[in-house]
Structure formats: structure tokens, C-alpha cells
Amino acid sequence: MTRGRPARPIGVPGKPMLTELSPGHWAARLLVRDASGRRRDIKRVSPVKLDARGRKIPDRNGSRALDAVMAAVSAVRVDLGGELSESTTVRQLWHLYRKHLEEQGRASSTLDRYDDVAELFNTAFGERRLLEVTTSSVEAFLTDLGAAKGPGTMRTGRNVLSGMFRYAVRKDALPVNPVRESQLAKNIEAKGRTGGARDITVDELRVILAAVRTSQLPCPRKLSKAERTRGQPVKSYTPPTVADYCESADLADWVTLLAATGLRRSQILGLLWSDIDLEEGTLRTSGKVVRVKGEGLVRVEKDDDPKNRKGVIALPDFAVEMLKGRKAALAARRLKSPPDPEVKVLNLVFPSGVWTLRDPQNVGHEWQRVRDALGIQDDVTAHSFRGAVATILDDAGLSARVTADVLMHVDPAMTQRRYMARGRAHRAAADALERAVSGES
Template identity: 40%
Template sequence: MPRGRPPLRIGAHGKITRTSIGNGTWLARCRFRDDDGVVRIVERQTPAGKDDRYGKLAEDALLEAIEDRRTPTNSEIDGTTRVSALCRIHLQRLEEDGRSSVTLDTYRFAVGKLEKKIGALRVEEADGGRIDKAIRAMRQDHGATMARQAKTVLRGALQLAVLAGAMDRNPVADVSRIESKARPKGAAAVTADQLVNLLVDIRQSDAKYDDGRTLAEYCRDADLADPIVMFVGTGLRRSELMALRWEDIDEREKLARIHAKVVRVKGIGLVRVEDTKTDAGARLLPLPQFVMSMLAARSLDPRPSNDGVIFPSTTGTLRDPSNFGKQWRKVREHFGLPDTSSHSFRKSLATLIDDASLSARVGADHLGHAHVSMTQDRYFGRGRQHPEVAAMLDRTLVQK
């Protein structure tokens, strides 16, 4: 029985063909097996403005493109290695180290944009000035956040060249700080009084929504009320809330075990992963009685779920955290909370913890922050009046 075509090795290409497409221009193409094991067709034309009599220039361009697609091993990294190839190696290492698929997708997207700025740059050409220019161009075209992501990947990628002896120091150290053009707005905080009103209105409001239903009917039909109660009472992240299963609730001890999240993986869809954003994210949360009452009522008429989660989609699959955010944005202005997000409830809980004179460590443990400073700097409310300071000064400084 005749054998088929032998498989290409990863990083190898098949026979190159040249085809004249007229006016001295040629098309060179071949099969190439990428790092992911997939065989793809790669092709290149004669460079513009060149007279390519036999197609040699087109083939040279194709071979250069193939070389760019190959990911070198550590021993092959030298001054001629493309920076884009180093970025691929670095991302592969992050994947091997268990970095989350969401983070990797974010980095890959940023690298895709970055390659348009420095895709052909070689290690020996990657000085601080060129890297800084590329990062500043990223900020100009795609914003400060993506520029920071690109800078982070470049730092790790070029460190591989340092370790291989291809450069003396990492040029990313010379790149200027990336400043945002506008101050980050962050999630709007919600006051205790607003939370009290929301917990009532989300179930009882007879105010009309845009389609003629009452707000309470909309929230019931979209299954918003129960998740909002859970947000207010726990300060969970959206991804954590959508991953919470009935088996994670300890009714006797009134605890919720937080140990998973729902994320969207490129090419796969929504998945529930046994992981949290930080190590501190895996935690046991005490549940207030109003949350326990909500869960008890919901358990009497649970939504069908393929994964056993408490808050599934209407079809019983995992619920998309982003879709939940869109549903809340449609109705939040009707509740007098036009700028709030699900993250606002998380921030509000932190502020309530602060107001109750509980420590920042308590807040960090409850919210699952890896660093107490994050809770203090980003979550505890700021810019409020503190009359107790004036009272203290009166007691201390005014002579009797």
C-alpha cells in the first residue's frame, strides 16, 4: 500500500514553487509546519519595484518570512535573532509556567500589534531608543494599557537574550514610564443607603423599563436580582461568582468556598477553571444572612445547569461574565446608579469594611487581594470628610 507524503518536522518547510504573475513579479509559496504543529501555506511576492527575472527575489523573501516564523531554541539565540521570535518563546514559557489563558490571550494580542512596530528588529538592533519609540507608538495607537502589556512581554523576551549572552543588559530598563493621558476612572463606589435601596428595588420596583416591563420584572427575567444580592453580600469578582457551585456553599457554617473562575478561552469558549486570580483568591467567605436567605429561596427553584453552578445562563451553560455586565448596564441608570459596574459592589464592600474600622488586612483577605496595599490604595474610599480628625485636634491641642 503506497505511503502518503511524509510529515514535515516542526519548523521545516516543503518544496518551494515559483509562479510568474506578470510584469517581472513572481509568487513563491510552500508548506510550513508552525510551532503549534499545524501545516500552513506561506507565500511571498517579489518585493515592490524589483525586477525578478526568474523568481529568485520572491523565494528569498519567502525564506526570510519562514525564518521569522521559526522559534529558535535557547542555544540558537544570538544577535541576529528577531525580537518577535523571542516574544514567542517568552509566551510559550509563560504558558508552561501555568499563566492563565486570559492573560496569555491578552499578551498575544498586544504582541500582534507590537510586531507591526518592531517585527523585523533583531536583538543586536534592540537598543533602548528603538524600544522606547515602539512602546510610545503603541500608546499613541492603542492606548497606555496595551503599551504596558507590550512592555511587559518585551522585558521578559529580551531577558532571554541577556541570559543567552546575546546582549549585556535588558534595554527595556531604559524605556520611559508609560503615563496615561487621563487619570484612571475606576469603578464608581455605591453608598450604604444606595445599596439598601437597590436590594429592595431590584425585586419590588414597579418603575417601567424601556420595553414596558417593570424594573423588577426585567431583573427577574434576566436573572439579575439574585446575582446582585450575591455581589453586594460578598464582593466577589464576576468570574468567581459565575463559577460558584451549590457544592461550594456550606449552609451550616454559612460559608462559600471560592476556588474557581469562569473565563473565555480563545478557540474554545467559556470554561470553568479551578484557579483564582491570585493565590489569596482561594478563600472561605462568611455569608451574611440576607445572602443565605436568597440562596435558600433559589435552591427551591434552581436553574438547570450543566456544571452545577448557582448562576448559569438561561440555557444551562456557563454564564458569560461579560454578558452579565451588559445586562446590568442596560438597567443600572433606572436604579439611579448610572456609573456602577459589578466591580462597584466589590469596591463598596471594601469601603464599608473601612468605615467599620476593620483593618485593611481583613479587607484584603475577604476580597482575595494578594497585597494589603492594593486594598488600601484602590478599594478603600478616599476623599471623604473625617470630622473625627477635627474632634481629635480639639481634644489634643486646645488648652483647657
């Protein structure tokens, strides 16, 4: 059995040894294990330093020699044979991590959002080496980011940084993730709309579904930024009614299917008629519509896409009836105005006016116009219908697992935590207490 002092970790220097070679001239020596595990003896002497007259300045206590040997050891310490090391800068780490995200198939919209945040932290401390990034420095940046951009951007910044440094830990560049223990500030004021999409009550859902087909309220266009901020005169025109606008924009059926399925808007716009079985009353999720830089709108299918999981949803009768009527209407429209034979088109359930893909962002803006006309708060978005479906199924007594299957969630706990409305008055709970106290069966 071998006894003795255990080997020092790779890259961690021992105690420096200083020797005065002559007055004001020192030699510094350090022992350090390199990436191969071998012990290396690093020596440096006091570098020459001159005053304003060109005379040598003595190294009185050996500090210059010590700084020189520590710098040499640092180069050994970080040479661990990989593309990442403690001397890698935050900016370099981001570029490597972004390539990793691309290889993982992250959506271009997600990468665009991460790029915006990366520009901010690279400006703040992008030239720091990884070993110089501390939890307190990360917290300070995130607090400033939240004050400037709002809590949503602050959370995104933490997610990106945490993923980056987790990647660095996996690559053995760091022993721990400095972002992991960071705390987000609680008193950050939100910028613009906050809190994400608001839940829709059942009564509100009924009103919306009726309004998009029958409302006679005027539906004026949304003013441009110049018209809102510069006071430019608005051209006089007679706006259509909400019902007329929803018909011309092909929005009513889209809203109906949002309420029937809880799918995301990009998923609904990516539906093909081959995904729908009207006899069985089911819908199969397959592709979604995204905008890709340099390509435009594309329909993508990916097996492990967390925002577009594959599955089958049973449709309520009102959705089946809507889809039957829609299929007949589209067939008649195709006969009257067929697509360009030179352009390859998909058999979409919700095609554009020229039978191509519709932009989820544009459809979202169309919903905003209708929402404003109906006097609905701006936190009711297309995602609010997803929460409404979860709440309705919860009220019906269905399990979280069933609701998670409908919404295509992997974890039912997340469905309960994020999608089922809380803080409501439950009449059934009051009735149960009444029966228990009164002794009624």
C-alpha cells in the same frame, strides 16, 4: 598567581587588524572568544565590488574587508548555545515568550489581550534584533501606542514588552532589560471610559441593592452599533421595569452576592452549592468561568490562579437569606424544568436557563443595561462592588490584612493601594481632632 590581561568577554571582538595585500585589496582580522570560551581568529578579505561597466572597484581604505569580518564575528558573538540570542528578532522572542506563558497556565483571555498588543509592536519593530532595541525606541513606541489606543493599552504594551525582555535576560540573550527604565507618557488622552471601575459609596450600594428588586423605572435594551451610528429606526416595544428585567435575567441575586463578597463575576458564576455552607454562613471559592477558544465556556480550578485564589469567606446575614431562598427556588425550578439528561451539568448556584454555565461577559452586558436604566455612570462595573467591600471594611476599622483575606489578595499593601477608596472626608478624624484640641475625653 597568574598575571596578565583578563580574558575578553565571550562574543566581544578585539581591535581589528588591517593588512593591505595589494593596492585596493585588504585583509581584516579579529580575535574573538566563542561560546566554548576558546579564542578564534576570524579573517576576511575585501569582497569584490564592480561598477556599472563591470570593472572592479578598489577597497581604498579596507572598509569592505572590515565590514566582512565584523559580520563574521557577529555570527560568532550571538552563537551562545541557546534558543535565544542577541540576533533573535522581537517577533521570534514574542513567539517563544508566548509559549512560556502558555506553559505557566496564563488565562486564554490574558493571552488574547497580549496577542493584540503583540501585533502592534511586531508591526512597529518586530524584525529588529534584540540588541537593536533601546529604551528610547521602546518609549517612542509606547507613546505612539498610547496616543492611538489610550493609556490602558499603553500600560499593557509595556507590561508585555518588559516581560518578554526579562525572559530574554533570564535566557542570557541580553545583559539588561531595555524596557525596565522606560517611562510612560503622562499626557495621553484616554479612549472611552477611563480609570477602571469607580468606587461605590455605601449609599449608592444600598440604592442599587434595592433597585434591582423594586425599581419600576423602564429598562430598555441597549441599542446596537448600527442603531446608534446609522440612525436605524428602533422597533417599538414596551421595555420591562428594572425589577422585572433583573428577575427575568436572574441578575438581582448575582448583584447581591457581589455586594456581600466582593468576588469577581467569573468566580460567582462558577460557584457550586457544595462551595456554600448555609449553616455556618460561609462560602468557599473553588472554580471560575472562562471562555476558551475552541471549547467555549468552561469552569476551571487552578491552585495558583491569582484571579481565583482558594479561601473561605464569611457571609453576611442578608446573603445567607438570599442563598436560602435561591436554593429553594432552584430546586422548584429543577422539578418543573429538569436539565437535559443527555447533557452533564454542574450543580451551579447561578446556572443559565438550561442549567449550563453563564457567560461572565453576557452578565456584564446585562448589568450595563440595568446601570443605564438607573442612570448610573458607566464606570460603575461589577468590579466596583469589589472596591465597595474593601472600603466598607476599612471604614469599619478592620485591618488591611482582614480585607485582603476577604478579597483573596496575597499582599495587603495592594489592597490598600488599589481597592480602598481615598480622598474622602473622615468624620472620625475631625472628631478626634476636636477632642484633642478641646480637651474632651
